[in-house]
Amino acid sequence: MAKRVISFKLNGVDRDELVLDNMTMVDFLRKQMHLTGTKRGCEEGECGACTILLDGKAVTSCTMLAVEADGHEIVTIEGVRKDGVLHPIQKEFIDKWALQCGFCTPGMIMSAISLLNENPNPTEHEIRDGIAGNLCRCTGYVKIVEAIASAAKIMAKEVAK
Amino acid sequence: MAQTRNEYWSEIRSVYKDPKDYVLAGRGNAYVRIDAEAKVTGTAVYTDDVYLPETWYCKLVHSPYAHALIKSIDFTEAEKVPGVKGFLTGADFPEGHNLGNPEAFKELADKEPLCRRKVRMVGDEVAAVCATTEEAAEEAARLVKVEYEPLPVLLDPFDAMALDAEPIHYPADQPGTANNLSIFTVMKAGDPDKAFEEAYYTDKSYYKTQEMVHAAIEPHGAIAKYENGEYTIWSTTQGAYVSRYWVAWGLGVPESQVRLIKPMVGGGFGGKLDVFAHELCPCKFAERTGHPVKCILKRDEVFKCTRTRHPISFQIESAFSKDGKLLAKRCRHILDGGAYGGSGIAANTLSLICATFPYKVENIDMIARRPYTNHPASGAMRGYSACQVHFAHEIHMDEVANHLGIDPLELRHKNEITPYYTGPTGLEFTSCRFKECMDACAEAIDWKNRWRYPKGSGQAIGMSGSGFMSGTGFPVLVTPHYCSSTTIVRLNREGYAVVYTGANDIGQGCDTVMAMIVAEELGLNMDEVKVVQSDTTTTPWDAGSFGSRVTFLGGNACHHAVGDAKLKLLKHWAEEWGCKPTDIKMADHRVFLPGDAEKNISYNEACYGYEEKNFGRCVAGVGAYNHEGDKDVYVKNVGNYATAYSFSASAAKVTVDMETGAVTLDDFIFGHDCGRPLNIRAVEGQIEGSVLLGFGFTCYEECVYDKDGRHLNPSFRDYRFPTALDMPNITTKVCSEYDEEGPLGAKEAGEGSTAPVGSAIGNAINYATGLVIKELPITPERLWKALREHERTGKTEFGGEDLPEKFANMPPLPKRYNV
Numbered sequence: 001m002a003k004r005v006i007s008f009k010l011n012g013v014d015r016d017e018l019v020l021d022n023m024t025m026v027d028f029l030r031k032q033m034h035l036t037g038t039k040r041g042c043e044e045g046e047c048g049a050c051t052i053l054l055d056g057k058a059v060t061s062c063t064m065l066a067v068e069a070d071g072h073e074i075v076t077i078e079g080v081r082k083d084g085v086l087h088p089i090q091k092e093f094i095d096k097w098a099l100q101c102g103f104c105t106p107g108m109i110m111s112a113i114s115l116l117n118e119n120p121n122p123t124e125h126e127i128r129d130g131i132a133g134n135l136c137r138c139t140g141y142v143k144i145v146e147a148i149a150s151a152a153k154i155m156a157k158e159v160a161k
Numbered sequence: 162m163a164q165t166r167n168e169y170w171s172e173i174r175s176v177y178k179d180p181k182d183y184v185l186a187g188r189g190n191a192y193v194r195i196d197a198e199a200k201v202t203g204t205a206v207y208t209d210d211v212y213l214p215e216t217w218y219c220k221l222v223h224s225p226y227a228h229a230l231i232k233s234i235d236f237t238e239a240e241k242v243p244g245v246k247g248f249l250t251g252a253d254f255p256e257g258h259n260l261g262n263p264e265a266f267k268e269l270a271d272k273e274p275l276c277r278r279k280v281r282m283v284g285d286e287v288a289a290v291c292a293t294t295e296e297a298a299e300e301a302a303r304l305v306k307v308e309y310e311p312l313p314v315l316l317d318p319f320d321a322m323a324l325d326a327e328p329i330h331y332p333a334d335q336p337g338t339a340n341n342l343s344i345f346t347v348m349k350a351g352d353p354d355k356a357f358e359e360a361y362y363t364d365k366s367y368y369k370t371q372e373m374v375h376a377a378i379e380p381h382g383a384i385a386k387y388e389n390g391e392y393t394i395w396s397t398t399q400g401a402y403v404s405r406y407w408v409a410w411g412l413g414v415p416e417s418q419v420r421l422i423k424p425m426v427g428g429g430f431g432g433k434l435d436v437f438a439h440e441l442c443p444c445k446f447a448e449r450t451g452h453p454v455k456c457i458l459k460r461d462e463v464f465k466c467t468r469t470r471h472p473i474s475f476q477i478e479s480a481f482s483k484d485g486k487l488l489a490k491r492c493r494h495i496l497d498g499g500a501y502g503g504s505g506i507a508a509n510t511l512s513l514i515c516a517t518f519p520y521k522v523e524n525i526d527m528i529a530r531r532p533y534t535n536h537p538a539s540g541a542m543r544g545y546s547a548c549q550v551h552f553a554h555e556i557h558m559d560e561v562a563n564h565l566g567i568d569p570l571e572l573r574h575k576n577e578i579t580p581y582y583t584g585p586t587g588l589e590f591t592s593c594r595f596k597e598c599m600d601a602c603a604e605a606i607d608w609k610n611r612w613r614y615p616k617g618s619g620q621a622i623g624m625s626g627s628g629f630m631s632g633t634g635f636p637v638l639v640t641p642h643y644c645s646s647t648t649i650v651r652l653n654r655e656g657y658a659v660v661y662t663g664a665n666d667i668g669q670g671c672d673t674v675m676a677m678i679v680a681e682e683l684g685l686n687m688d689e690v691k692v693v694q695s696d697t698t699t700t701p702w703d704a705g706s707f708g709s710r711v712t713f714l715g716g717n718a719c720h721h722a723v724g725d726a727k728l729k730l731l732k733h734w735a736e737e738w739g740c741k742p743t744d745i746k747m748a749d750h751r752v753f754l755p756g757d758a759e760k761n762i763s764y765n766e767a768c769y770g771y772e773e774k775n776f777g778r779c780v781a782g783v784g785a786y787n788h789e790g791d792k793d794v795y796v797k798n799v800g801n802y803a804t805a806y807s808f809s810a811s812a813a814k815v816t817v818d819m820e821t822g823a824v825t826l827d828d829f830i831f832g833h834d835c836g837r838p839l840n841i842r843a844v845e846g847q848i849e850g851s852v853l854l855g856f857g858f859t860c861y862e863e864c865v866y867d868k869d870g871r872h873l874n875p876s877f878r879d880y881r882f883p884t885a886l887d888m889p890n891i892t893t894k895v896c897s898e899y900d901e902e903g904p905l906g907a908k909e910a911g912e913g914s915t916a917p918v919g920s921a922i923g924n925a926i927n928y929a930t931g932l933v934i935k936e937l938p939i940t941p942e943r944l945w946k947a948l949r950e951h952e953r954t955g956k957t958e959f960g961g962e963d964l965p966e967k968f969a970n971m972p973p974l975p976k977r978y979n980v
Contacts, residue, residue: 034212036212039209039427040380041460042460042877044460044876046877047460077201080203081202090198094197099194100428101379101425101428102201103378103427103428104378105200128888132885136853137378139849139853141853142891144885
């Protein structure tokens with residue numbers, strides 16, 4: 001299988017990486033970059049555990065090829081905490097017990113970030129819609145929805161400041 | 162019933178904190194999880210995240226046939242794939258070292274690590290491939306040529322029980338003597354025949370539940386290495402020690418040479434209890450190649466080759482007095498066991514135990530049979546047997562109430578279990594707030610005005626109740642080891658404590674609970690308690706996460722361990738200070754005699770002083786806890802199954818689209834008697850997750866097979882469970898009292914709570930439609946068909962139509978287990 005060099009930004013850092021043409025983004029992140037926060041749950045775009053941000057929008061990294069990142073910006077769960085400070089969504093997930101086994105959590109948080117990027121003041125239904133592509137088997141989603149709603153309020157206050 | 166074991170046990174209890182002084186980690190009972198930050202930042206390490214240099218990959222070769230003989234296996238083509246390093250077949254494992262659960266009878270260990278001569282389900286593992294990359298291993302596995310001779314396929318459990326059926330495990334001595342039962346259970350008490358004769362009301366009803374899967378988002382997998390003659394495996398297990406036993410047995414090596422580490426586990430729900438080929442094959446390859454070897458299942462493999470929930474067919478006969486007293490029950494439960502036993506064996510007895518409560522019934526005549534079929538093996542699943550049983554029995558309860566003209570809630574109240582009741586087969590109930598659970602749900606859902614939604618209007622509310630064992634002492638995968646929980650706690654003079662817990666945190670949060678229990682007793686902060694996760698080399702024995710035993714047994718073991726350490730420390734200072742150990746308190750990082758300013762030292766000083774007097778020996782405590790039950794419970798079927806019992810009630814409000822059959826769950830109330838909640842957010846989280854599983858069970862999920870036993874929907878695309886858009890708001894009502902025996906007063910929360918969900922939703926759907934649906938899942942398609950047929954013919958009962966004839970024509974129980 002052919003390889004090529006791609007240039008892209010990963011968690012804020014410019015990178016040039018040699019990748020296999022047929023390698024999925026999730027495998028590239030996990031096996032080549034050792035960023036294992038992005039999870040493999042179904043590898044067909046159904047469970048959302050591998051969700052990352054591509055130019056600020058949530059995508060499932062198992063249904064994109066690594067080469068597609070060429071010229072784009074990728075953020076994974078490892079890039080969400082900035083300078084040692086947790087993102088408000090991460091903080092609210094901790095405080096509200098919005099996780100149990102934690103396997104869907106990275107993908108869930110990436111979807112939540114994408115949602116709040118586009119819609120900083122979502123209704124409950126819009127939050128549920130925003131994470132409808134992320135399956136969680138543990139929580140019944142109740143506390144996840146609560147955490148995202150609470151984070152949205154906190155982020156709105158920060159913006160107002 | 163667990164008793165006060167000995168004097169030392171009482172002495173330990175004497176230094177426990179007074180429950181009224183509990184601070185529960187200083188944040189009321191909403192302290193945060195100790196693993197939360199790792200999980201929200203992506204640094205938490207799960208099995209697939211364990212990366213060792215030079216790791217090679219293993220892939221399994223699965224049978225495409227549900228029942229066949231293996232004629233030959235040919236690796237010629239597979240060998241040509243670049244990067245392939247080796248192959249395994251059944252012959253690479255010691256013959257006769259089968260995996261499973263010889264709980265009552267030794268033939269129940271029935272699963273070969275890799276099949277040698279016969280496959281019994283689609284997905285059965287026949288060979289394994291090792292290669293330098295995952296992709297090469299996958300390609301090579303596809304190229305392994307296996308020649309099969311197909312055998313007749315048995316998918317219906319009733320067909321499988323026929324005397325002329327194709328034998329699945331046990332060869333028939335002569336034609337017409339097939340025995341495909343993996344296990345059966347008979348449970349009798351009182352005089353049911355007399356009770357039925359004398360009863361005002363009797364009935365006979367049929368119900369059926371489907372096959373579903375656990376669907377933990379983390380797929381099963383393992384990574385193994387072999388060094389210094391020892392295998393080390395990181396595995397997605399719910400019980401490190403029990404898995405270790407079976408891995409060692411399957412490999413034919415002593416347990417001392419296998420170390421099993423449970424990293425973070427991405428959900429289990431019972432599906433990660435059994436031991437699998439994907440754990441054994443990497444071990445063998447690691448030994449042969451000297452490389453670490455990883456095997457992570459793909460989602461379709463998880464669907465096809467791991468475990469499922471038992472589909473159960475029910476025949477229920479009940480006898481009631483005119484005023485609604487439950488006099489007797491006659492039940493026949495047929496559990497589709499699938500191809501193997503494993504953790505699924507316990508389902509049979511449990512299905513009967515579950516049918517004896519949460520209502521008092523003195524006269525019972527119950528038989529459960531678990532035939533083998535060529536479906537994937539059924540196993541343990543959250544709310545083990547209880548979900549299916551309480552669906553059938555609680556839908557039935559409403560039917561009886563409506564026949565008798567008694568309000569369903571009142572009928573339940575007339576028969577509810579009360580505190581300290583002993584059941585007909587010896588279940589010893591202790592704390593019980595079942596009544597309060599039902600009343601809390603009824604009030605929150607406004608049950609008394611339930612006819613504001615007239616029957617058949619497309620909207621309705623439904624209720625149900627259930628109970629569950631809290632802290633079973635019985636193994637679901639038996640080993641020669643005692644089925645207890647053990648913990649070691651070490652107090653460090655540098656100002657912290659370490660807890661070495663055998664309890665297996667698979668996401669439910671038990672590591673956090675253990676840290677809290679230790680922090681509570683020692684007066685430390687949560688971040689001053691370090692938890693060493695389950696690992697057979699560093700943590701003591703624990704039987705695993707199942708049977709709602711973790712908080713109750715593991716929590717008590719941990720409480721006992723910290724109590725042992727605390728007692729040693731306080732005895733030392735009592736001597737120094739001339740007082741009794743019970744006079745000394747530990748709080749806010751201080752050890753002190755209340756009211757005496759002189760006798761008030763830091764935790765660090767206290768530990769240091771002890772070590773100084775004891776030649777440097779640190780303060781350490783060992784704790785263990787078990788349920789003192791009869792180990793022959795699965796043979797005798799009489800006795801007390803658990804240390805305590807939790808109780809639950811549910812109320813659901815649904816809207817049914819009478820045009821399309823689509824069900825919307827508008828509101829859900831859950832009343833739970835879980836003893837003292839140790840963390841209210843954890844309890845709510847468990848309940849909210851239970852509602853998701855219960856809703857999926859009732860309205861969404863079903864594994865579908867073709868006539869040859871091929872799984873038709875092994876993906877999240879085709880096997881749908883509720884998303885965030887499907888789930889309602891959920892209100893939790895904790896209706897508990899402090900349980901005397903529970904750790905800090907707690908009972909189980911999270912497993913039994915799945916049991917009443919399905920029947921509350923089912924009852925609501927029945928009132929909303931005016932029909933009685935007796936078979937799961939209640940999908941829009943099924944409901945639409947039922948509604949249309951009702952319009953055409955007036956038929957009101959749907960589901961299980963094939964069962965009366967099948968139950969009437971069952972063969973007798975096999976002679977060798979004659980009852």
